[in-house]
Amino acid sequence: MSRFFMNERETLVEQALEGLVEAHGGLVDVRTDPLFVTRRVPTTGKVALVSGGGSGHEPLHTGFVGQGMLDAAVPGDVFASPTALQVRAAIQAADTGEGTVMVVKNYTGDVLNFSIAAELLSETHRVEQVLVDDDLATQKEDEGGPGRRGTAAVVAVEKICGAAAEAGAPLDEVRELGRQVVARSATLGVSFEACTNPMTGRRSFDLEPGEMEFGVGIHGERGIETRSTTGAAELVESLVTPLVESVGLRRGDSVLAIVNGLGATHGLELGVAARETRRVLDGRGIGVARSLVGPYVTSLDMKGLSITLTALTDDLVKFWDAPVRTPALVW
Amino acid sequence: MSRFFMNERETLVEQALEGLVEAHGGLVDVRTDPLFVTRRVPTTGKVALVSGGGSGHEPLHTGFVGQGMLDAAVPGDVFASPTALQVRAAIQAADTGEGTVMVVKNYTGDVLNFSIAAELLSETHRVEQVLVDDDLATQKEDEGGPGRRGTAAVVAVEKICGAAAEAGAPLDEVRELGRQVVARSATLGVSFEACTNPMTGRRSFDLEPGEMEFGVGIHGERGIETRSTTGAAELVESLVTPLVESVGLRRGDSVLAIVNGLGATHGLELGVAARETRRVLDGRGIGVARSLVGPYVTSLDMKGLSITLTALTDDLVKFWDAPVRTPALVW
Amino acid sequence: MTGDGNAADLTGAEAKAWLLAFAERVIADADELTELDRKAGDGDFGWNISSALKRGREGLAGIEGEHPAQVFQTVSDAFLASGGTSGPLFGLWFGRLGSGPFAPWDVPELGAAFGRATGAVRRLGKAEVGHKTMVDAMAPATDALTETSTGVWRDAVADAARAARAGADSTGGMIAHRGRASYLGERAQDVLDPGAVAVAWFFECAEGA
């Protein structure tokens, strides 16, 4: 039996979105048939920013629709890509003539459905794609593979591209900014307890007491290694060190740090993680110029967290700091 | 072994607060020895609003410090009252001469320590108290008992008193507004899985598959009854019905609904709960004028949620809508 | 047969009858496709494609069938609303066909439409002939349509059907390079690719329509 609070599985995502509108009706609106979320008041005369993916990661992406961030978000079923039809409809609704940038996390289904939607609109719409593949745990040497997964860096991409679009940047510039954020970002996650399947109530993997799963993604899959649990200081060190190398950070650089809860991680734990992240980076002479701490890209009720570092430039800081007004992010 | 992410238990709360400042340094500041959180830039010439209580409920209260809400928050250890010394120091720091309203959840330790702090300052400071006791599950007939527990209605109290104080309302008025909110509010919670003790990793109670605990508070204690799990529609009905009665809501009334996650409850689940809350109230002709949906008053990693209804007046709506700028609430 | 234009051209009504026949065939024999996907994938292909075609059939019931483009577009939408890998790829294929001329199609137009459609699937699926996918049937069928010397659409499609069938058969013996079957390597070598088989059925269904 499931302990997941819902009515039927079939209506879960749509009913949850009705709740989103209940809570944030001033910011967002939900369209059905096909299902997607738009801004309450569509904005014209700017590049449209559209994203989406499987559900179960809330507030991603639907919580990031609003002024200064997404124009539309397209939710699939839990851990399943939205359909190309949904994506196409969302682009048609959001694009007011300045073109659309799609922010897509690198999963086969998402890439396929977003690309096909764009392809089908190619004669009427200018659609560009930013592929987010920040997860170091899935770094492989082979060229033919699916490449790295997309995880929490997508929040930075959506925030920064959203601000640029809002500021009137043209299509190519918004896309290039997004690609720049991706190129400057890396993420690693760790899990202390797997998430439970909403239908069966079973955990997606088991850990013995004293074990944690290193290098997890956001779909309940196992990571790259099962390790012994350690204190926060040591664990954050082991997450941050490969990120620093991968992004190529050097003394004097400054970063955005996203300390992301995977679902059931408590605010106290994320606070400690944020503190340790700063401490580790301080020790390497790298400045944490901005940080975002909270459950922004979740994996149902997984216990764990991910850390994302994005190397900043003055431009990126400017767009990060620009006002945003969405259900999950406001400043 | 614990799966709770931290360094040592002794430093947990303080390190988590360093993380809060890391993430929201523009809004809040942490003082140590004794430990409390203040606004980054103290505001003068207004009534000070101070709250606090045990940790493990984040973002409550430390996440509600900032413009339009609290001036200071005083965190105890996990599920333990802060000391009177902390409270006294926080009041001394926050009170700039217009007096202080303390918002206190009704638990013996909190009441004692806040009252004693106020008592000790009675010759130099004007300190008033709003006691929050919204939890219907602990309603008893006997006069001598500790009375109802304080839970999620405290968010409404802090928001509304905060706005009034910011608008320049005098001490008595801020206190009366807070008491009015308490008198017009009621809360009921349900748990699908108990929270785990950060040190032992043990759940505070066990539920068989297919069971849920009705009427829980926010400290992992059992509720009033173990019931069979039901779908969201039926469960929300069973939570909302007694609230409507207790608050004395009638057709045509309008409410603030707080749909609060207790820690490990997913955004999808809270969305469904918000939708069902609106549906049940609609069916009774009661309007949901405002809703707040999210994990605002948590109980570590408890799976479950609470629903709070506050009967609104024009005044309360005005203060609810007033701008707020805190780590956990911004509009 | 029905159709107001030249009998050699594919009319909307004929296209609609063709697609309805395809839907019927797939819905009737879905288990056969599922069985192939069970051996070489995750066993949902029959369900994916038949639920798409049930939706497609409903869509077709609601349109006149003015020209082939309208018909293919309707079926495309049904596939695009589907999950799995095959749903969006078939949706794209039919969607590209759906941007063909808004009038009966002569054989060169037919070939050009399928050329664009199959090209899009190859590009988006990153699949070539020999990768053991639907493209192994689509590509030779498309070649047959574009290289045919007949001017009668039924004859051209019959050529395409033969080529598609041969292509589908050739997937038995291939090691998959795309889709879930690629995880199985040699273990699924003997199994026909269900996507390719479905494409063969598609071309074959023109005959009775």
Add this chain to the structure above:
Amino acid sequence: MTGDGNAADLTGAEAKAWLLAFAERVIADADELTELDRKAGDGDFGWNISSALKRGREGLAGIEGEHPAQVFQTVSDAFLASGGTSGPLFGLWFGRLGSGPFAPWDVPELGAAFGRATGAVRRLGKAEVGHKTMVDAMAPATDALTETSTGVWRDAVADAARAARAGADSTGGMIAHRGRASYLGERAQDVLDPGAVAVAWFFECAEGA
């Protein structure tokens, strides 16, 4: 003994010596108090009060002891930083004493200060004599201080100590109405209240100081 005022008045130095003696006594015999709280509560009273008084001792080491108020205030802060129920209540008690005159205290001032302090504890703890709490020792001791006819502080406090001891002893046989012991009802009836015992120790410690 030490002290610059009238030998009959309580000086800061004397108050400091008194409190240090109390701290020593409690720290040495904490287990005795813990044992009582184990029988009638949650067994942490000895630890709560002795850790507060260790902090208090450190605080006292850092001050001159200019007048009793400063001494009591210092000890108050140490208790206010403590958990449990007794920590804040003792913190309040000493805190109220700490707002007495900034000079040596004569006996009436001493009585008045304890009157305010005990009154505050009764009010905040909602505890009356007979409820089986620290108030059962505080109240009679305070009465003894305010009603005494002596003008010498040591004599007055000796009276108070006798009254406090009698009060503490009276809690054996009481059914608790406040604090954790109240959950146990008759089952803890025979146990002395540890808070009251600690108050008796407090007054008794003035003698050697």
